[in-house]
Amino acid sequence: METDWTPLRQELAACRRDGVAVPFWWRDDDAIEPTAALDELAALSRTSGVAVHLAVIPARTTPALADYTKAEQMVPVVHGWMHRDHSGPGEKKNEFLTDRPDLATDAARGLEVMQTLFGRSLRPIFVPPWNRIRDTLLPVLAEQGFTALSTFGARSGPQAAAGLMQINTHIDPIWWKGTRDLVEPGALIQSTVAHLRARRQAEEDATEPLGLLTHHLVHTPAIWAFTEAFIHEILSGGATPWTMETT
Numbered sequence: 001m002e003t004d005w006t007p008l009r010q011e012l013a014a015c016r017r018d019g020v021a022v023p024f025w026w027r028d029d030d031a032i033e034p035t036a037a038l039d040e041l042a043a044l045s046r047t048s049g050v051a052v053h054l055a056v057i058p059a060r061t062t063p064a065l066a067d068y069t070k071a072e073q074m075v076p077v078v079h080g081w082m083h084r085d086h087s088g089p090g091e092k093k094n095e096f097l098t099d100r101p102d103l104a105t106d107a108a109r110g111l112e113v114m115q116t117l118f119g120r121s122l123r124p125i126f127v128p129p130w131n132r133i134r135d136t137l138l139p140v141l142a143e144q145g146f147t148a149l150s151t152f153g154a155r156s157g158p159q160a161a162a163g164l165m166q167i168n169t170h171i172d173p174i175w176w177k178g179t180r181d182l183v184e185p186g187a188l189i190q191s192t193v194a195h196l197r198a199r200r201q202a203e204e205d206a207t208e209p210l211g212l213l214t215h216h217l218v219h220t221p222a223i224w225a226f227t228e229a230f231i232h233e234i235l236s237g238g239a240t241p242w243t244m245e246t247t
Contacts, residue, residue, distance in 0.1 A: 003185040005233050011193045012237025020200045023209040023242035024234050027169050028216050029055040034068045041216040042072040048231045050241045055079035055127040058110040066117040075243055076118045077125035081106035094132040104140045111145055123244040125150050138164055154204040169211030170195050173226050182222040209242040
């Protein structure tokens with residue numbers, strides 16, 4: 001059954017008609033080392049012309065990944081520290097939401113390791129594993145040298161804290177609580193349309209880049225195929241690729 005992209009095409013046309021720009025960015029999480037899946041991600045980035053902001057797990061990565069990203073169209077960012085769950089009873093999985101003594105220390109270590117490995121190619125965006133983070137840590141991140149925070153869902157404002165931009169993702173094609181395969185395409189399209197319409201109607205921040213979130217290590221053929229088609233449709237409809245360099 002072919003995917004019906006008509007609702008997305010119509011909403012993108014409405015954005016063009018109303019003069020609402022659609023900056024578009026791409027974040028991919030959980031990178032550790034070069035793999036065949038990362039090769040596929042890099043190839044899609046090259047063919048689409050959209051740079052991937054690669055959220056790298058600092059405590060588990062290697063110099064080989066740093067060399068790889070420098071040769072590809074990838075922008076490394078900081079994905080927490082170890083991607084270890086510290087949740088308590090009844091809490092959702094998280095590394096930086098549950099209070100613990102080394103919360104800030106782990107964030108600082110993540111930035112330090114990534115700066116050492118990736119150098120100037122690193123963008124100091126903090127991506128907390130599972131997209132969850134303690135509010136009291138946000139101003140600390142800015143003090144440590146992070147310039148942006150990225151989680152999931154429409155942001156409430158341009159800044160998460162003073163000196164810390166908020167740049168979220170909004171569309172995730174993986175059905176995490178079900179098959180871990182592709183979410184029903186029609187539901188993904190409707191979700192994207194809802195975000196675009198809310199921006200167009202000033203119900204969400206229209207200046208925030210619309211973010212696609214992927215996880216290359218667990219992609220199935222269906223997820224790869226949808227991701228490629230989604231990027232094509234978004235760009236064909238007038239969206240403009242966005243990276244940290246465009247801010």
